[in-house]
Amino acid sequence: MSIPIEPSRSRVEALRRMAQALEQAGIAEARGDARFLFLHILRLTSTDLALRGHVPVGQEEANALTEALARRLAGEPVARILGEWEFRGLTFALSPGTLVPRPDTETLVDTALRLGTVPSPTILDLGTGSGCILIALLCAWPSARGIGIDRSADALATARKNAERNGVGYRAAFLRGDWCAAVCGPFDLIVSNPPYIASGVIPTLAEEVRRYDPAEALDGGADGLDAFRAIIDGIAARPGLLVMDGALLLEIGHDQAEAVAGLGRDAGFHVGGIDCDLAGHARVVTLRPPFDATSANNKVVR
Structure with a gap:
């Protein structure tokens, strides 16, 4: 029209x-x-x-x-x-391989900032997309450094551009990989907004989401939990990836808190908390590692 x-x-x-x-x-x-x-x-x-x-x-x-x-x-x-959108007062370019940053995801950033960390934290952002989570944290923590991982070359190019645009390019690196397989640790903080919508639900989503958001950033498998399993099990299998007093923060669907927390417990994590978004829906699960985080097989990323 x-x-x-x-x-x-x-x-x-x-x-x-x-x-x-x-x-x-x-x-x-x-x-x-x-x-x-x-x-x-x-x-x-x-x-x-x-x-x-x-x-x-x-x-x-x-x-x-x-x-x-x-x-x-x-x-x-x-x-x-x-071709761009605002997130926590910062402007982010978009591309076909990235989600539009949403207010719900600000809850993850708020949770990380409230938890606090060491003076110069290292951050790993799994499924970085536009880079909005990692970049927002780097802007809030001037001495922090981080790595964003994504499977999409398009998303990684966009994230790099956004890091430069927002003045943190020299403290951020972006790598192509499958969740945490591409990096060594230890990291003080690991964050992720992974795909968590059940495959059968995707056809029922609003047209604006279904037609214009990348399917690979939405589809979480039959029960919506595939990415959570991969991330949690991957980190648990490499205890040196997350420091002993570090935290894994996962954005979740509004009805997934207990399921994701259960996956964490089964893998040996402690559940550090479940945070709600402004609408009162459970939105972020925090997992804490009880295991030895000093594995000699991992190297500090600098």
């Missing part, structure tokens, strides 16, 4: 036309989506719009707005249209 935004329209009129088109299409957050797209594409602030809303949009601006509106009407999420 294409609804043109004419260059003769004022900024306020153009924004109103976009909002009306999205409302008529039944898009839930029509006004907010229209405003977000409009301000970003025209590189305006809300103050600019309030003070100079009468200014007519130019031809190039009208073309860009028309294209963005058509993409949103076709069901493409705002973040994908913009």
Whole structure:
């Protein structure tokens, strides 16, 4: 569907036309989506719009707005249209191989920061995607260093770009690998937002997620727990990967807390806590290692 935004329209009129088109299409957050797209594409602030809303949009601006509106009407999420999204006050570029950073994942970062760590922690981010978790932690801890692991070359390229963009590129490395198999330790903190949606549930997800998020970052196998098993068992099999007083933090689905905690206990971890997101849903499981973390077969990553 294409609804043109004419260059003769004022900024306020153009924004109103976009909002009306999205409302008529039944898009839930029509006004907010229209405003977000409009301000970003025209590189305006809300103050600019309030003070100079009468200014007519130019031809190039009208073309860009028309294209963005058509993409949103076709069901493409705002973040994908913009090619970037905000997470904890930082801006992250997106690509086909990355998830859009979501507020739920901020709970994982908040949990890590609340736990605290050594003055110069080493961090391992498994399934790093856009790098938003690792980069947010590096920004919060100026002396921390970290490694992000992903199977997707596209995601890794995007994460590297995001690390540079947010000023932590010199403290971050990104490697292609299968969970923790590509690295040695020890690490003070291991974090992950792995795929945790059961395969049978994926066809029922919202179209914006099902069509535009990478399937490999969503599909957690028949029961949604495949990635948790791989991560927990992989770390338990290599006790030197996580320091003795370190922590493994896992983002989970809202109904997976007991299952993931049980996987941790079965592998010899202590459950350090289960944290909830702002909606009150269980969102992060913290596992602590009881095993000897001084294996001579592992090396410190520097």
